[in-house]
Amino acid sequence: MKRRIKVALLVLSDIIFINAAIFLGYFFRFSWRIPPAYLERYKESFIPISILMVISFYIFKLYTSIWRYASIEELLSVIVAVSVGSAVSFIYGVVMRNRLPLSVYFVMWAFTIMASGGLRFLRRVIMHFEGMQALSGKKGKRILIFGAGDAGAIVAKEMKKHPELGYIPVAFVDDDKSKKGKYIQGIPIVGDRNDLGDVVEEMAIDEILIAIPSADKEERAEIIRLCSQTGCKLKTLPGIYELIGGKVTISQIRDVEIEDLLGREPVELNIDEIADYLKDKVVLVTGGGGSIGSELCRQIARFNPKKLLILDIYENGAYNLSMELKSQYKDLDQEVIIASIRERERLREIFKKYRPNVVFHAAAHKHVPLMEANPKEAIKNNILGTLNVVRCADEFGVEKFVLISTDKAVNPTNIMGATKRFAEMIIQAYDKVSKTEYVAVRFGNVLGSSGSVIPLFKEQIKKGGPVTVTHPEINRYFMTIPEAAQLVIQAGAMAEGGEIFVLDMGKPVKIVDLARQLIRLSGFEPDKDIKIEFTGLRPGEKLYEELLMNEEGLKKTKHKKIFIGKPGEFDVDKINSMIESLIDALDDEDEKIFKLMEEFVPTYKRKQD
Numbered sequence: 001m002k003r004r005i006k007v008a009l010l011v012l013s014d015i016i017f018i019n020a021a022i023f024l025g026y027f028f029r030f031s032w033r034i035p036p037a038y039l040e041r042y043k044e045s046f047i048p049i050s051i052l053m054v055i056s057f058y059i060f061k062l063y064t065s066i067w068r069y070a071s072i073e074e075l076l077s078v079i080v081a082v083s084v085g086s087a088v089s090f091i092y093g094v095v096m097r098n099r100l101p102l103s104v105y106f107v108m109w110a111f112t113i114m115a116s117g118g119l120r121f122l123r124r125v126i127m128h129f130e131g132m133q134a135l136s137g138k139k140g141k142r143i144l145i146f147g148a149g150d151a152g153a154i155v156a157k158e159m160k161k162h163p164e165l166g167y168i169p170v171a172f173v174d175d176d177k178s179k180k181g182k183y184i185q186g187i188p189i190v191g192d193r194n195d196l197g198d199v200v201e202e203m204a205i206d207e208i209l210i211a212i213p214s215a216d217k218e219e220r221a222e223i224i225r226l227c228s229q230t231g232c233k234l235k236t237l238p239g240i241y242e243l244i245g246g247k248v249t250i251s252q253i254r255d256v257e258i259e260d261l262l263g264r265e266p267v268e269l270n271i272d273e274i275a276d277y278l279k280d281k282v283v284l285v286t287g288g289g290g291s292i293g294s295e296l297c298r299q300i301a302r303f304n305p306k307k308l309l310i311l312d313i314y315e316n317g318a319y320n321l322s323m324e325l326k327s328q329y330k331d332l333d334q335e336v337i338i339a340s341i342r343e344r345e346r347l348r349e350i351f352k353k354y355r356p357n358v359v360f361h362a363a364a365h366k367h368v369p370l371m372e373a374n375p376k377e378a379i380k381n382n383i384l385g386t387l388n389v390v391r392c393a394d395e396f397g398v399e400k401f402v403l404i405s406t407d408k409a410v411n412p413t414n415i416m417g418a419t420k421r422f423a424e425m426i427i428q429a430y431d432k433v434s435k436t437e438y439v440a441v442r443f444g445n446v447l448g449s450s451g452s453v454i455p456l457f458k459e460q461i462k463k464g465g466p467v468t469v470t471h472p473e474i475n476r477y478f479m480t481i482p483e484a485a486q487l488v489i490q491a492g493a494m495a496e497g498g499e500i501f502v503l504d505m506g507k508p509v510k511i512v513d514l515a516r517q518l519i520r521l522s523g524f525e526p527d528k529d530i531k532i533e534f535t536g537l538r539p540g541e542k543l544y545e546e547l548l549m550n551e552e553g554l555k556k557t558k559h560k561k562i563f564i565g566k567p568g569e570f571d572v573d574k575i576n577s578m579i580e581s582l583i584d585a586l587d588d589e590d591e592k593i594f595k596l597m598e599e600f601v602p603t604y605k606r607k608q609d
Contacts, residue, residue, distance in 0.1 A: 007063050014057060014116050015050045021111035022046065025104030038100070045098050049089045053112070056085030062120070078117040082109055140166040142204055144232070146196075146223060147211035148174035148182075148189045151237055155211055155253065156185045170203055193226055200230045207523075209253065210236040224256055225517075233523030256521050270559070273493040277358060277400060278303040284356035285310055286341055286389060287363030289317025291446060292404055295485035296360050297321060301329045308334040309354055311341075312363070341385035344392070351396040360488070361389050362404040364420065371416040372539040375593045376586050382419035383426070387579060390426055394434040402492045403427050403440040405500070407477060410442075411603045413542050418597045418604040422578075425601075428498050429570035437497035441488045442565075444477030444505045453511060457518050465530035467515045470537050474512075475544055477505035491562050500565040502554065508544070 022042060026034050057063060060081035086109040093099030143159065145152045152172060159167040172179075172189040173196060179189045190199050199205065208227045212220065220236075227234050234256035283300050287293040288310035294317065297310055308325075312318040318336045325334055335354075339346050341363050364382050365371055371378040386403065393401045405424055408417030427438035447454055460467045479487075484503070491501040516526040524530045537543070555564045578600045585592040598604050 010063060010119075011054055011057075013119060014054060014112075017112055017115035017119075018050055018053050018108065019046055021108040021115070022049070022100070022104055024111055025101070025107030028107055029101050029103045041098050041100060045089075045093060045096075045100065048092055048096075052088050052092060053082070053085035056088065057081050057116075060084070062116070075117065078120065079113055082113045082116065086112075140168045141206040143167050143169045144199060144203070144205040144208045145169055145172045145187075145211050146174075146193075146208055146227060148172040148176070148179050148184055149212070149214075151213050152209075152211040153184050155209065155237070156187055160185060170205070171199060173199060193223065196226060196230055200232055205230075205232055207233045207235055210234065210256065213237050224521075228256075228517060228520035231520070231523065231525055234521055270490065270493065274489055275303050277493055278305055278489070280304065280306045281357040281399075282307045282354055283309065283358045283360070284350075284354070285360045285362060286312075287361075287404075288312050288336075289314055289319075289321055290362060291481055292484060292488075293360070293362035294321045295481045296362060296488060297325065297334075299482070299485045299489055300360075301325055301332050301334075306333065307354065308332060309337055309350075309356060310334065311337045311339055311350070313338065313340045341389055342380055344388040347388050347392045348395070351392040351398075355396060356393075357399045358492070359389065359393050359398050359401045360404065360492070361386060361401065363389075364404070364423075366406070366416060368408065368414045368416050368541055369538045371419075372414055375415045375590050375597075378415050378419045379582050379586065379593060382416070383422050383579065383582065386423040387426055390430050390438065393436050393438075394430060398436045400492055400495060401427065401436050401438045402488060402495070403438070404488065405440040405442040407442060407444040407505075408542075411605070412601065413605055414539070415594065415597060415606075418601045421601050421603065422597070424500060425568065425570045426575055428500075428568045429572045429575045431498040432570075433572050437495050439491065439495040439497065439499045439501060441491045441501045441503065443479060443484055443487070443503040445479075446481050446484050447478050453514065454518070457515055458522075461519060461522050461524065461530055466533040467519065467530060468533050468535050469512045469515055470535055470541060471543060472512055472534055473510070473543055474537070474541075475508040475510045477508050478514075479503070479505055487559075487561060490559055494557060494559070494562065498568075500568075501557075502563045502565055504561040504563065 026038065026042075030038070060077050062077060062081050086105055089108075090099065090105050140163070145156060152174075156169045156172075159165065159169045169185075169187050172184060172187060173191050173193065174180075174189055175192045177192060180191055182189050190203075196208075200208075208230065210220070210223055210227065212223065215223070224234060224236070235253050236256045237253060278300060283305045285293050285296050285300070285308070288297050289312035293310075293312070297308060298321075300308060310318050310321060315336075315338055318338070322334060322336045325332055337350055339350060341347065363385060365378050390401065392398075403423060406417065406420050408414065409421035409424055410417075412418040412421055424440045424442075427440055430436070431438040445453075457467050487503045491503075494501070512532065515532055519526045519530045519532075522530075526532060557564055578596075581596055582593070582600075585596055594606055598606055
């Protein structure tokens with residue numbers, strides 16, 4: 001009811017403005033001496049003219065727009081509505097031979113635009129000044145926006161419109177020097193990236209928002225590095241390829257993550273090639289609730305598999321993933337299977353029932369220090385568990401089998417890496433005697449995965465430090481979880497059997513540099529606000545990881561980020577004999593396990609303190 005009253009009052013005000021405009025036109029045309037004949041014409045035509053104008057206003061939604069959010073689009077609607085109404089009124093006068101003077105129609109057009117448009121925009125002006133007043137009197141975070149383009153303008157406008165969010169946009173910086181000294185939404189553009197330090201200090205900036213979604217990842221990473229040196233907490237908008245429909249909203253503002261600093265471009269996938277081996281196929285992912293396994297499931301779901309099987313021993317991660325996939329892929333046929341890869345008969349039951357066409361084997365123990373202290377568990381899971389899945393794949397006619405391996409399998413110095421290398425040996429041996437195409441994909445550390453350093457560092461920073469790093473020189477290869485999963489799927493499409501695919505991990509990163517960058521992204525100064533402590537290398541830990549053994553060689557593929565190591569020469573009978581020896585050693589002391597693994601994996605050199 002309240003809305004109807006507002007519309008009725010708006011219609012009434014428009015009628016008053018229209019008729020006042022006609023008299024104003026008469027005044028300009030005749031001064032105060034209006035000929036009686038024209039007054040008579042007015043009496044005969046003011047009702048039709050008012051009705052025609054109101055109908056035009058209604059057609060162009062001047063009575064349904066929310067004017068508190070009025071912008072240039074609404075202004076154009078007012079102009080078009082008044083113009084159409086005036087033109088139709090003129091035509092009506094000509095047809096009915098009751099036309100007013102031309103100057104009257106012109107004045108009516110101009111005055112109605114100013115009066116009716118002004119009334120509507122008055123609400124927008126009041127809202128603007130209320131927002132400015134609220135901003136000036138409200139305590140909030142003083143925001144410097146890096147990027148004075150469309151995205152920056154949109155978020156600045158939203159921040160001013162919603163002071164309750166606690167953002168106070170105070171300035172822009174932009175690398176386009178021609179913009180310096182100009183204003184957007186009343187906010188000055190004060191310089192470029194070279195002025196960051198001075199601007200932050202002089203304007204007491206609390207946070208920097210990086211609003212350049214069109215920049216490539218390498219450029220964004222460089223800007224983030226520069227901004228992080230100011231000591232401000234950083235926020236960003238997603239890249240343009242991440243934005244839904246390419247639209248920017250204030251809700252998309254997020255903290256800058258360490259992944260943003262990698263500067264790696266999105267993975268280019270051969271969609272047709274991947275679709276050929278995943279579409280309408282039954283796909284099984286072991287360890288499907290884990291960091292890599294769950295992302296594999298998300299990526300596989302895009303390619304319309306006949307059925308997606310999420311196998312895991314831990315129910316929580318698998319359940320959460322299942323709920324997520326149900327909400328995003330309504331038509332996806334998926335099933336969660338709670339099972340252990342250590343139980344071969346349970347696996348045979350699963351393979352017999354579902355007959356998977358493709359298997360991604362991501363289930364594994366991966367924590368180096370924990371496995372060093374529990375070597376038998378590493379054998380049971382990473383070797384015997386892998387063997388069970390490999391044998392089931394062979395028995396039940398799986399087309400492709402992709403093992404998720406690790407850079408720690410290269411010249412391993414720990415039992416975890418040695419067991420993963422042995423798993424690679426298993427799939428290379430079985431590839432020679434099976435119709436199934438067995439391959440392995442090897443990559444380094446994945447940012448944000450469970451057990452990685454990033455969640456640990458974040459928790460330590462949250463507590464005020466110290467951040468613990470094992471050694472000042474230790475480095476690792478890193479990639480993001482989606483990047484790793486996409487490349488694994490692409491490698492599977494390229495597999496012919498027996499290969500070890502090696503993913504391009506970029507340049508290795510020093511862990512201490514990663515810690516310092518993460519501290520800066522959190523708005524603190526390393527070694528000043530948050531201390532970094534070195535704790536010493538853990539059992540079995542290397543200073544440097546390798547991705548390829550010397551004897552394997554390396555061959556390029558058609559994908560610039562995927563390489564192939566030469567297939568190894570391994571015999572199934574010999575592999576099975578080794579495994580029997582390992583099974584027997586499970587009843588002995590741990591030392592027997594270490595010695596056997598050094599014998600069976602020639603590149604494994606146990607690192608002892």
